[in-house]
Amino acid sequence: MLSGSLKVKTTVPWTRLFYPGRRCMAHVADITDIPTEDDKPFNVPIPEESYETYNLEPPPLTLETTKGQLKQLYHDLFMIRRMELAADKLYKEGKVRGFCHLSIGQEAVAVGVEHGISRDDKLITAYRSHGTTLMRGATVKSILGELLGRQDGISHGRGGSIHMFRKNFFGGNGIVGSHVPVGAGIAFAQQYNNNDSVTVDIFGDGAANQGQVHEAYNMAKLWNLPIIFCCENNRYGMGTSAERSSAMTEYYKRGQYIPGLRIDGMNVLAVLAAMRHGKSFVHAGNGPLLFEFQTYRYAGHSVSDPGTTYRSREEIQSERDHDPIAVLKDKLIAWSVVSEEEAKAMEKEVRSKVDREAEEANHMPIPEPRLDVLFQDIYVPGSEPPQQRGRTVDETCY
Amino acid sequence: MAAPRLFRPAARLLSSRLSSTPLRPAFSQTACAPSVLRLRGYATETGAKEVTVRDALNEALAEELEGNEKTFVMGEEVAQYNGAYKVTRGLLDRFGPKRVIDTPITEAGFTGLAVGAALAGLHPICEFMTFNFAMQSIDHIINSAAKTHYMSGGIQPCNITFRGPNGFAAGVAAQHSQDYSAWYGSIPGLKVVAPWSAEDAKGLLKAAIRDPNPVVVLENEILSSLTQFDRLLYGQAFPMSEAAQKNDFVLPIGKAKIERPGKDLTIVSLSRCVGQSLNAASQLKQKYGVEAEVINLRSVKPLDVETIIQSLKKTGRLMCVESGFPMFGVASEILALSMEYGFDYLTAPAVRVTGAEVPTPYAVGLEQMSFPQEDTIVNQAAKLLRL
Numbered sequence: 149m150l151s152g153s154l155k156v157k158t159t160v161p162w163t164r165l166f167y168p169g170r171r172c173m174a175h176v177a178d179i180t181d182i183p184t185e186d187d188k189p190f191n192v193p194i195p196e197e198s199y200e201t202y203n204l205e206p207p208p209l210t211l212e213t214t215k216g217q218l219k220q221l222y223h224d225l226f227m228i229r230r231m232e233l234a235a236d237k238l239y240k241e242g243k244v245r246g247f248c249h250l251s252i253g254q255e256a257v258a259v260g261v262e263h264g265i266s267r268d269d270k271l272i273t274a275y276r277s278h279g280t281t282l283m284r285g286a287t288v289k290s291i292l293g294e295l296l297g298r299q300d301g302i303s304h305g306r307g308g309s310i311h312m313f314r315k316n317f318f319g320g321n322g323i324v325g326s327h328v329p330v331g332a333g334i335a336f337a338q339q340y341n342n343n344d345s346v347t348v349d350i351f352g353d354g355a356a357n358q359g360q361v362h363e364a365y366n367m368a369k370l371w372n373l374p375i376i377f378c379c380e381n382n383r384y385g386m387g388t389s390a391e392r393s394s395a396m397t398e399y400y401k402r403g404q405y406i407p408g409l410r411i412d413g414m415n416v417l418a419v420l421a422a423m424r425h426g427k428s429f430v431h432a433g434n435g436p437l438l439f440e441f442q443t444y445r446y447a448g449h450s451v452s453d454p455g456t457t458y459r460s461r462e463e464i465q466s467e468r469d470h471d472p473i474a475v476l477k478d479k480l481i482a483w484s485v486v487s488e489e490e491a492k493a494m495e496k497e498v499r500s501k502v503d504r505e506a507e508e509a510n511h512m513p514i515p516e517p518r519l520d521v522l523f524q525d526i527y528v529p530g531s532e533p534p535q536q537r538g539r540t541v542d543e544t545c546y
Numbered sequence: 547m548a549a550p551r552l553f554r555p556a557a558r559l560l561s562s563r564l565s566s567t568p569l570r571p572a573f574s575q576t577a578c579a580p581s582v583l584r585l586r587g588y589a590t591e592t593g594a595k596e597v598t599v600r601d602a603l604n605e606a607l608a609e610e611l612e613g614n615e616k617t618f619v620m621g622e623e624v625a626q627y628n629g630a631y632k633v634t635r636g637l638l639d640r641f642g643p644k645r646v647i648d649t650p651i652t653e654a655g656f657t658g659l660a661v662g663a664a665l666a667g668l669h670p671i672c673e674f675m676t677f678n679f680a681m682q683s684i685d686h687i688i689n690s691a692a693k694t695h696y697m698s699g700g701i702q703p704c705n706i707t708f709r710g711p712n713g714f715a716a717g718v719a720a721q722h723s724q725d726y727s728a729w730y731g732s733i734p735g736l737k738v739v740a741p742w743s744a745e746d747a748k749g750l751l752k753a754a755i756r757d758p759n760p761v762v763v764l765e766n767e768i769l770s771s772l773t774q775f776d777r778l779l780y781g782q783a784f785p786m787s788e789a790a791q792k793n794d795f796v797l798p799i800g801k802a803k804i805e806r807p808g809k810d811l812t813i814v815s816l817s818r819c820v821g822q823s824l825n826a827a828s829q830l831k832q833k834y835g836v837e838a839e840v841i842n843l844r845s846v847k848p849l850d851v852e853t854i855i856q857s858l859k860k861t862g863r864l865m866c867v868e869s870g871f872p873m874f875g876v877a878s879e880i881l882a883l884s885m886e887y888g889f890d891y892l893t894a895p896a897v898r899v900t901g902a903e904v905p906t907p908y909a910v911g912l913e914q915m916s917f918p919q920e921d922t923i924v925n926q927a928a929k930l931l932r933l
Contacts, residue, residue, distance in 0.1 A: 270666065304699035313698040318665050323689050329655045330690055333662020340618070340644070340668060363655025370650070525700035526734050528758040533800055533848030536734070541886045 176482040186216035192483070198418035202401045202408035204437070207425035211417050218476075218485045219494070221259055221416050225473045226495055228255040228279040230502040231288050235278060235295055235309075238506070239451045244295045247309040247322075249276040253446035256416035256472035257380050258283050261348055263416075264423020267316060270338065272331040273350040275310040276380075276445075277320030280350070284317035289505035289512075298512035305515045306525065324385075325351060325358025328377070332364040335375035335436075346430045348423075350378040354385020356399050365403045368436040376426045377403065377438045380413065382445040387458040400440035407434075413441030414470040417479075444470075519545040593788030600780040602744035603633045603709075603765065606751040607671065609793045611641050614669060617755060620647045620660050621673030621710075630675045631711060631767070631780050657683030657708075661690045664706035664760075671755060674710035676767060677726045684729070691760035692735030707754045711767035711780070712740070713817055714869045714917045720905035725870035727816065730762045731846040731879070737799050738846040740764040742820040744784035746844055749797030757799060764846070766818045782821075802850035804857070808839035811927055812857040814880055815867040816843040819918055823867050826923035833924070834933045846876060854880065855888045862893035863930055869917050872900040899926050 177193045191210040199206045232250045239248045251258065258279035261271070273280045278291055286302050294301030295309055302312045310320040318334060321327035331349030338345055355361060356379050368375050379399040383390050390397045400408030407429075411422045419441060426437045444467040448455030455464075468474075480486045486494070515521050523536045523545045536545045597605075610617050623630045625638040625648040638646040649656040653674070660672040674680040680687065691704045713725040730738045737759055741747040747765065754761035767780065789795060805820060806827050815823040820842040827838040839857050843850065858864050864884050866877035877898035884896045902916045 272662075302699070303697060303701075306699045307697040311697040313694075313702045318662070318702070319694070319698070321690075323685055326654075326658060326685055326690060329658025330662035330665065330686070332655075333659035333664070334666040335662075336659055337663040337666035337668045340663070360654040360658060363650075363652040364658070366650060366652065367655055367659055526696045527737075528695060528703050529700070531758050533737075535848070535851070 176479050179483055182483055182485065183215070186219070187214050189214055192218075192417060192479075194418050194421050195412075195415070198412040198415055199422070200400070200410040202398075202410075202438075204407035204409055204429075206409070207421045211421040211424075213417075213420075215485050217263065218480055218483075221263060221420070222473070222476055222480060222486070222491070223494060223498060224259045224262075224283065225255045225416060225476060226498050227288070227502065228258060228282055229473060230498055231282060231291065232278060234288075234292060234502050234506045236447070236451060238292065238295060243510075244451075245297060245308065247275065248295065248451040249278075249309065249449065250447045250451065251276050251279045251445065253467065253471070254380065254382055254413070254443045255279055256419055256476075257350070257378075257413050257441045257443055260413075260416040260419025261350070261378070261423055264420045265346065265348060265427055269345045269427070270316050270318065270331075270334045270347040271350070272318040272327050272334060272347070273320060274324065274327060274352055274355060274380075275320055275322050276352070277310065277312060281312040281314065281317065281320065284314045286312065286314055287505065288502055289509045292506050292509035293512045296509055296512065297514065298509065299515045300512040301509075304525075325355035325361050327351070328355065328358070328361045329364040329367070331377075332368050332373055332375060335368065335373040336371065338374055339371070344431065345374070346427050347373075347375045348378060349375055350380050352385060353379060353381040353383065353390045353397075353399060354388070354393065355379075356381075356402065357385075357393055362402075365406055365436070365438070369403070369405050372433070372435040374430045375436045376423070376430060377406070377436060379438070379440045380443060381440050382443050384445070384449070384458065386449045387453070389458065398440075400438055403436070403438035406436050406438045408438040408440065410440045410442060413443035414472045414475060416472055416476055443472075519543060593791075594785040595791070596783040597744040597748075597786040597791075598781055598783045599741070599744050599747045599765070600631065600633055602748040602784075602786065603751055603780075604635060604637070606748045606755075607634065607637060608640065610671075610752055610755045611637065611645055613793070614755075616667070616669040617671060618645045618647060618668065619671045619673060620649055620656060622649055622651055622656075622675050624648060624673050629673075633765075633780070634673070653679050653682035654686065657686040658690060661686050661704060661706060661760075664691070664704045665694065665702060669705045669707075669755065671707045671709060674708065676715075676722060677710050677712040677764065678722050678724055680708070680710070680726070687730070687736070687760065687762065688733050692733050694735075695759070696735055703758055704760050705758045706760045707751070707757075707763060708760070709751065709754070709763035709765060712764035713766050714901065714906065715767040717908065717910065717913065718906075719908040723906035725764075725817075725868070725901065727764055727846050727868065728870050728875045728879070730764070731849075731876060733847075735760065736847060737761045738764065739799055739844060740766075740817040740846055741844065742766075742817055742842050744786050745790045745795075746797065746803075746842070748786070748790060749795055750799070750844060753796045753799050756796065761799070764817065797844065800845045800848040800850060802844055802853040803842045804839060804853070805842045806838070806840040808837035808861065810836045810861055811838040811863045811865060811931060812841065812854070812861045813838050813865050813867055813923070813927070814841045814843060814854055814857075816846065816876065817869070819867045819869055822918060822920050823923055826867075826920045826927065829920065829924050830927055834928065834931070836927070836931060836933070838927065843876075849879070849883070851883055851887060854883070855891070858884060858888045859891045862891055864888070864892065864896040865923075865927055865930060866896070866898045867900075867918055867923055868898070869901045872898070872903055875900055894930055894932075897926060897930050899923055 262283035290302040335347035400410040624634040628635040660670040739750040830836040
């Protein structure tokens with residue numbers, strides 16, 4: 149199968165293939181009685197096949213939402229896509245150093261998760277973190293500025309693509325699987341402080357085979373921690389498919405003693421509904437949950453990977469039929485939440501906003517090449533060692 | 547070549563933020579005044595009492611748990627079993643299972659969990675049954691804890707203490723007998739302390755818990771074990787001054803202590819080797835009339851370069867005694883620093899006494915050959931001094 153696909157030549161770059169303008173063929177359920185007001189709640193259906201459960205009641209197959217929220221979901225999905233495309237462009241211009249893992253195709257996970265929890269809830273994720281960082285309230289320019297290594301980037305140019313933090317967002321983490329017990333610790337702190345919030349701990353299908361993921365499951369269940377483990381299964385850990393890496397690919401069942409839920413991660417509404425359901429389950433003191441979002445990354449593992457040696461063009465092509473942005477757009481138009489023109493106007497606005505912020509990021513200053521800047525923030529201010537050594541004795545910072 | 551700015555730190559220390567606005571009141575001179583020359587068996591000063599290292603650590607933990615709701619102790623067998631080396635004895639009864647938590651045997655997992663709790667604002671004290679087991683979780687100590695504040699551009703602190711016995715133990719062979727001072731001491735973002743006496747143990751552990759950064763506290767098993775090891779260091783008693791008995795006693799991280807002043811030779815040492823060095827210094831005095839100055843490093847990172855070089859300036863000769871592997875170790879670093887900052891003061895090549903380059907053997911005679919012994923130190927010093 150693979151060998152055949154290797155021979156497929158394409159002249160269209162992958163970034164062009166996955167435009168939200170493409171129509172999704174899936175059937176959109178009809179709903180009537182859509183309110184005219186943006187903030188009036190109504191129910192939208194979730195397809196039954198969006199979920200598979202493991203020792204857990206499935207979420208309700210309707211989602212209470214508003215027109216305002218649906219528009220916001222579309223806005224956010226599109227914003228992440230445009231930001232990732234801007235990052236891709238910057239990388240290809242040689243302006244981004246090192247890593248750059250794009251989440252194009254996986255946007256519904258970051259957006260659905262954020263809309264299903266509150267800002268007081270905690271979130272920790274792996275290295276494919278640009279979308280999540282944006283959804284946690286960061287600006288496009290602070291993220292792109294970080295990619296460019298600028299002083300005004302979100303981590304002041306100290307972290308780069310993987311390491312971005314915000315209030316209640318514990319990063320982008322670069323060691324695959326190691327942040328999973330760290331997330332359990334964040335949930336531990338919530339329990340310790342009698343805090344009502346929950347922790348969302350996102351990792352990939354590749355990380356799911358790390359031993360400490362299972363150590364985290366054990367302690368989370370043992371101590372009834374308020375945490376939702378989320379396996380964001382994009383079917384490949386770098387270039388190794390789930391089938392080639394995992395003895396069992398039903399990741400939502402791999403918590404054994406932890407109830408699990410597999411979710412169509414290309415449908416933002418299903419993700420949102422599942423997170424709401426999961427949050428109330430955990431909130432009621434039922435202990436941890438293990439979610440698996442089935443999603444797909446269109447791009448390679450990172451920008452340096454064309455993503456075509458280990459999977460076929462046909463596979464990628466067929467996945468784009470479920471493009472999360474196109475899927476939602478179809479629904480919004482069918483339900484008359486937005487008109488085609490309104491959607492286009494929204495897209496245009498997002499596009500120009502991202503372009504503008506990318507330009508601003510491009511003009512951010514670089515960190516000054518001074519020793520005090522270099523050594524800043526290794527330790528909490530006020531508790532630094534009296535001296536920190538540079539490359540030579542003369543470069544020691546006192 | 548520009549002269550290395552050795553004495554700049556001295557001036558800076560006096561005016562630094564740390565000393566002008568101390569983080570902790572106990573940084574004041576009174577609480578950490580060097581209690582000059584305390585050899586074992588020396589007369590106790592008024593109000594001093596004999597305290598084992600184990601009890602000093604226990605007292606430090608209890609005081610910090612008492613004073614700060616955000617602290618909790620987590621590790622294998624710390625609660626119901628009362629601690630594998632009884633360092634946490636009685637803490638469960640006193641503070642309850644919320645604050646003193648038995649973990650499964652899952653080092654990577656519980657270390658990651660403790661780091662997560664620290665990132666979320668708590669002040670965990672993460673105990674390793676020994677630091678040998680922490681090799682399973684060193685990724686969390688370094689990648690998850692030490693680097694996060696820097697990588698986040700200063701917005702995500704991690705106030706956590708990692709503690710447990712480290713270094714050479716007796717008769718436990720290679721996997722349970724390694725010194726990690728150099729491993730952790732090399733990592734920017736970490737602070738590393740290695741107590742020797744009971745005062746060190748209490749003052750440094752309390753400082754570590756209060757420090758807003760990740761701090762590794764490398765105790766010595768020999769200093770804290772029970773039963774057949776009780777004569778050794780956790781069970782070894784030291785006089786503890788009246789000041790150190792108070793619950794506000796904290797030692798500054800990054801300051802060494804001159805345990806014995808001298809004029810002929812500087813011996814820099816840490817942890818259990820400090821005791822050996824002091825005994826060796828007594829023998830040197832007895833046999834050769836030599837006055838060796840013994841510096842107890844107390845802190846591996848930051849390293850008190852100033853105290854070492856000031857002493858070297860006085861004595862002209864430097865010997866470093868430690869139990870780690872010789873290559874790329876604490877002693878190697880101190881010798882390198884003596885070249886960078888004190889070359890002009892050296893009247894003989896600086897030397898080191900270290901653990902041997904061998905996985906720790908089980909048989910007693912071989913084990914003794916693997917670690918510094920008092921006569922190793924005395925002989926090496928005599929050679930250095932051409933006695």
